[in-house]
Amino acid sequence: MPFPAGAFAAALTWRLLVFTLLWWLLTTGQQAALLFGAPFVIIAALLSTLARFRARAGEGPLQPVAPLALLRLIGFFLWHSLLGGVDVALRAFRWRLPLSPDLIDYPLRLPPGPATVLMSGLVSLMPGTLAVICAGRLRVHVLDRRGHWHQDLERLERCVGAVYRIPGF
Amino acid sequence: MLISLSAFFLVAGAVFFLAGTLGLLRFPDVYTRLHALTKADNLGLGLMVLGLMLQAESLAAAGKLLFIWLLLLAASATAGQLVASWAQGKGIAPWRR
Numbered sequence: 001m002p003f004p005a006g007a008f009a010a011a012l013t014w015r016l017l018v019f020t021l022l023w024w025l026l027t028t029g030q031q032a033a034l035l036f037g038a039p040f041v042i043i044a045a046l047l048s049t050l051a052r053f054r055a056r057a058g059e060g061p062l063q064p065v066a067p068l069a070l071l072r073l074i075g076f077f078l079w080h081s082l083l084g085g086v087d088v089a090l091r092a093f094r095w096r097l098p099l100s101p102d103l104i105d106y107p108l109r110l111p112p113g114p115a116t117v118l119m120s121g122l123v124s125l126m127p128g129t130l131a132v133i134c135a136g137r138l139r140v141h142v143l144d145r146r147g148h149w150h151q152d153l154e155r156l157e158r159c160v161g162a163v164y165r166i167p168g169f
Numbered sequence: 170m171l172i173s174l175s176a177f178f179l180v181a182g183a184v185f186f187l188a189g190t191l192g193l194l195r196f197p198d199v200y201t202r203l204h205a206l207t208k209a210d211n212l213g214l215g216l217m218v219l220g221l222m223l224q225a226e227s228l229a230a231a232g233k234l235l236f237i238w239l240l241l242l243a244a245s246a247t248a249g250q251l252v253a254s255w256a257q258g259k260g261i262a263p264w265r266r
Contacts, residue, residue: 025236029229085212088205089188092195100266101201121246124207130200131246132253141200141253141263 007064008053015045069162076159077122080152084127091143102145106138106153115164119157126152171223178220185213198264199256207249211242 019041027033091098110116120131120138128143129152142149161169192205218238225231 021232022236025229025232027229028233029227081208081212081215084208085185085188088192088208089185089212092188092192092205092209097195097197099196099201099264101198101263102265103200103263120250121243124203124246124249125211125242127208128204130204130207130253131250132200132257139257141204143201143204 004053008049011052011064012045012049015048016041019045019048063165066163066165069159069165073159073163076155077125080127080156081125084125087127088143099143100145101141101143103132104140104142104145106140106150108138108157109168110157110161110166115160115166118163119160122156122160123153126156129153175220175223178216178223182213182216182218182220185209185216189213199261200253200263203249203253207245211245214238214241 023034023037023041027037108116108119110119116138123129123131123138123140127149128147129149130141132139132141138153140149140153158169186209189205189209192209193202196202196205215238218234222231222234225234
């Protein structure tokens with residue numbers, strides 16, 4: 001496969017913009033700090049783009065992230081992390097701790113790679129689930145084995161798969 | 170009006186921090202305690218950040234607060250998973266009712 005120069009330039013430009021914005025936020029918009037930050041912004045953007053395009057054994061080429069699906073994932077995540085916080089807080093305040101925890105193995109449909117890493121990170125912030133190991137399968141600790149965690153995990157997996165434009169999601 | 174809305178978010182955030190700490194002390198094992206820390210504290214900080222953003226002096230200051238929350242989300246999800254997989258590697262069985 002030839003080197004995708006156009007996609008590389010697009011990814012680099014996108015990262016330059018985002019990292020400049022981050023530096024501007026970190027320095028709360030001070031002009032003098034811009035000169036100091038510029039080389040680091042450029043180096044970070046280059047390294048990040050190179051890491052993205054490095055050929056990985058056994059993995060197909062990475063598609064650019066789908067923006068609409070990403071927005072849906074953010075909305076889904078914000079709502080469920082609110083539910084998750086309320087859920088665990090209610091359990092902590094109850095006199096007779098309402099817990100019936102269990103370890104379960106969730107069969108992942110996502111291929112190994114960034115999608116799986118994102119999925120396992122988000123699982124820990126969803127209501128009642130905590131990612132334990134993530135290598136081919138996802139081992140999840142659930143707070144309430146009778147809860148509807150399986151349905152939530154499936155919905156999360158569909159959202160993550162759509163963000164990375166993985167066929168079948 | 171803005172100040173009272175901000176105060177509401179700050180107090181609500183503090184309640185979730187309290188819940189997270191209570192969970193850390195009361196829950197029976199390492200896995201359940203991680204649940205309390207990752208979820209309740211993230212939500213608590215999110216609400217506090219929201220409350221502080223309403224009082225921020227500039228757009229950059231508000232954005233910085235939001236960025237801090239995003240960094241903490243990533244850090245606590247990763248740290249939670251590392252502690253849980255360490256416990257699993259040590260063969261610590263989850264507490265069961």
